[in-house]
Amino acid sequence: MKLSLPRQRILGNPVSRCHQLVSRLLGAGLALTASALTCVGPAQSAELRQMVERYRVTHEGQILAQLDGLVRIRSVAADPVGLHAAARMLVDALRRRGFEAQALTEGGAPPLVTGQWRAAGAVRTVVFYAHYDGQPVNPSQWRSDPFTPVLRSGPSANARLIDWRTAAPPFDPEGRLFGRAAADDKASIIAFLAAFDALRAAHVPPAINIKVVWEGEEEEGSPHLEQELRQHAALLSADLWLIGDGPIHQSGAPMLYFGARGVIGLDLTVYGANRALHDGHYGNWAPNPAALAATLIASMRAPDGRILIPGFDAGVQPLTAAEQQAIRALPSVDRALQQTFGIGQPESEQGLALSLMRPALNVRGLRAGEVGPAAANAIPTEAHISLDFRLVPDQTIAGTGAAVERFLQAQGWTVVREPPDAATRIAYPRLIRVQWGAGYPALRTDLTSPAAQAVVRAARAAASRPVALMPMMGASVPIYLIDEILHARVVGLPIVNYDDNQHAANENLRLQNLWDGIELYAQMMATLHW
């Protein structure tokens, strides 16, 4: 089917570039069935969607087979052989499609799979990021083997099994493929490959130079990513990185996110006496580290989550008008989530989305003495507090650490880095051991920037309902590195269902999310322009 080429200028896309592309494609003798879709308006975007959908419907079995094959590879941190096997499979998959591809290995890190596909005449380069490693598994908690994917008619334990290898597509779109990393994050890789295949089948060339970065240690906290970005800056450079990771909006709406909060972990140990003392004989006199820890937490964090540490908020940038507008436009999921999670009343009355735009102090764990039947009438010797702080732009790791330690000192604590010796215990009234974990700052990409707006346009073109625009994810990924090292814009492009049991047992991918993801990826490749 030939498309007429409209002459009008489309949002942000100069007609001149559109002309160039069409001329080039014609000159190359390529079919124009859909090849000029990068220049076209809503009607044509819809045609691209239909084309991709037709491709998908007739290839559901093959696409699922690719995902099945990838999930069967045990690419988890505990299995380096599996990580390397997955990387080899992915390099092959890229090369078969005409990419220049390789697996980079730095200092014993799992391979970083990179690929490159140059679009003739394209002026923008976009990295499609995903990760092929999965979270660790505890198979005893799974209903089926984590590395032997099974398709079920739904998420529940009694959903019926579907033999997708013999069933005729289209499969039930509410079906769920269960397997470790099926959703997080191998679905993004398969969506990318299927979208590329769909465009090629329709002879629609990408509108951008495509780069691929598929990481193998994201679930370990990306310990080598910074080094890899610095070392291969030229290879990985781009105008834009699209982060194919994370779930879409809880409402089921397609979603883009334009940043992520930063994070830093903090382990605190509060010391009491050097031995457990009978709380009848010494309570009210010997310091009780459990009570001290509780008081410390209460002094740092208000019941609504506000952080009470002076100076902690230094550098916090308010949301822009566009970001505030995006938040207001989000579908409300709060009541539904309260029901699902059994929450009588949220901590803050701001609503979930706005709450995640603030810095957070999360108490991850508390441990002192014993509870329940094991409790003894004793004053614990130590109390352990595990915290993490979620940071927002432009809070810094150094500033966060300094504010927290200043606060501790102002509260009368003496900070130590190692367990105190006898002399230290006697010398100071209140001792606290401070152990900072690894951390990194937040990033928020300007929603009004041309790159961000281009991604929004493409996502809207791919979607059958309004796209949720999250100025920033509540969770953390180290995408600040991409901004800092490569000076590229970063936008998050999640596709999977939010109820995917990510990081838990019985991880699963809803099929319709994969299908929608393929259309989203295709739209990005074929129409991104700014």
Add this chain to the structure above:
Amino acid sequence: MKLSLPRQRILGNPVSRCHQLVSRLLGAGLALTASALTCVGPAQSAELRQMVERYRVTHEGQILAQLDGLVRIRSVAADPVGLHAAARMLVDALRRRGFEAQALTEGGAPPLVTGQWRAAGAVRTVVFYAHYDGQPVNPSQWRSDPFTPVLRSGPSANARLIDWRTAAPPFDPEGRLFGRAAADDKASIIAFLAAFDALRAAHVPPAINIKVVWEGEEEEGSPHLEQELRQHAALLSADLWLIGDGPIHQSGAPMLYFGARGVIGLDLTVYGANRALHDGHYGNWAPNPAALAATLIASMRAPDGRILIPGFDAGVQPLTAAEQQAIRALPSVDRALQQTFGIGQPESEQGLALSLMRPALNVRGLRAGEVGPAAANAIPTEAHISLDFRLVPDQTIAGTGAAVERFLQAQGWTVVREPPDAATRIAYPRLIRVQWGAGYPALRTDLTSPAAQAVVRAARAAASRPVALMPMMGASVPIYLIDEILHARVVGLPIVNYDDNQHAANENLRLQNLWDGIELYAQMMATLHW
């Protein structure tokens, strides 16, 4: 050696009663060597001490052999056969000495050993209480078998072994006999028996009717004691109960205590979402039960231990002038204990002894999520708090419970008794599960009462240094029952070293404490009068 009988009236002891006694003894043809000591003054008390000391020095081997034999019996809750064997041995020991003795058993409880020795002409009856059961053992933590006593030259791990069966007495008084229950509380039983034997050897008759109550489930919390006191009220009735349990003052001074704080345990469970939620995606919105638990604790208890619950102090009786004076006269051990326990600064500036006269809120344990390397970036689903409250006269269990629950409700908590179901979780903003443990009130015997003063006089007569008078132990024992059911006065008569590893591995008794204890018991039996 004959003693001249002074004619003057001695503290609280009418000369007339003294005359009667002396006449009666002379009439019975008994030697008067020391038989009238109940009527005599300081010089004669010193003579009784010397007599008992002489007896002890020449019988150290036999006394240790008796303790050794008793410790070898595994009278712990896990070993009912051992409990019954110990009870039989003790009934025999009493009968051999002329006591009417029996082992009472109620509803499967370990036997309660009782004994009675009537002193001709005595008008006062005194119960000597102790317990023959010991704490559970974990032999792997012991340096020697808990039920094979060994004597070492001191408390430390490298103290040399002493073969007391072949060594010639007197033994090194700093020697320690290691074994379960050697100190807590079999030493009190052996001190009683040896004191009785020493008086008999010196032909000194007791000045009081003696009753014995030796319990077999004190370490289990005396679950049948109330029932036993009620059922055998006549058999167990007395003017005074002397509680032979607990350690002496940390300064090494002999000690009497005149009461004990009450106690009640409380387990609280604070609920968050019904599943662990990613703290990046939901932190600041989903309630964090660990933070809520911390805030709750901080709202109940000030850093100096003061309890902030309105109405909690209802009924608290201030210390009397005599009690305050007793506290002021205690040797100060605070600095030494700070050194020993590695405490830079106590919770309260009142000093240890006064701190224990107040009610206490002890945080025994805290548990939520995970800490250290196991910590996940998740909001815990529950937080568990284990508390105990130490009570003082005249706080009641009912009043304590009511004040705490009123406070929780005033803070916005909805109290539940069982884990909440889904509908309850959604219906209430803040849910807390409240589980009260067993509890009982405090008791403080009037220091100025004639019985208390009589015990003080006898203890001073036995001691070579000032006697510490503790108006109330910080720890709890259910002696209120003796007051409530039998209307008897209660005074604590501890003898063992405070560093006896009571309730822990390597429990040990310092020999000099046993020797001093024998003199204390002898003085009580021979001279108590009011």
